[in-house]
Amino acid sequence: xxxxxxxxxxxxxxxxxxxxxxxxxxxxxxxxxxxxxxxxxxxxxxxxxxxxxxxxxxxxxxxxxxxxxxxxxxxxxxxxxxxx
Numbered sequence: 700x701x702x703x704x705x706x707x708x709x710x711x712x713x714x715x716x717x718x719x720x721x722x723x724x725x726x727x728x729x730x731x732x733x734x735x736x737x738x739x740x741x742x743x744x745x746x747x748x749x750x751x752x753x754x755x756x757x758x759x760x761x762x763x764x765x766x767x768x769x770x771x772x773x774x775x776x777x778x779x780x781x782x783x
Contacts, residue, residue, distance in 0.1 A: 701715050
């Protein structure tokens with residue numbers, strides 16, 4: 700989830716996978732896949748940066764889970780590096 704700010708300063712979280720597009724005309728408007736729209740105080744570049752950071756975090760978490768699963772799969776008493 701990314702956290703955005705409405706023009707009235709209330710904050711809300713949105714799933715970036717459900718964002719269809721972001722417009723800056725001149726206010727930044729988030730258009731969701733279901734047609735809902737949100738006007739936010741963040742710039743379009745800020746929203747894009749948050750989406751990139753969110754996706755990078757998801758990929759990093761997935762990589763960490765795979766690494767942990769690979770480490771757990773090594774039999775006790777064996778050299779983990781030799782298996783890899």
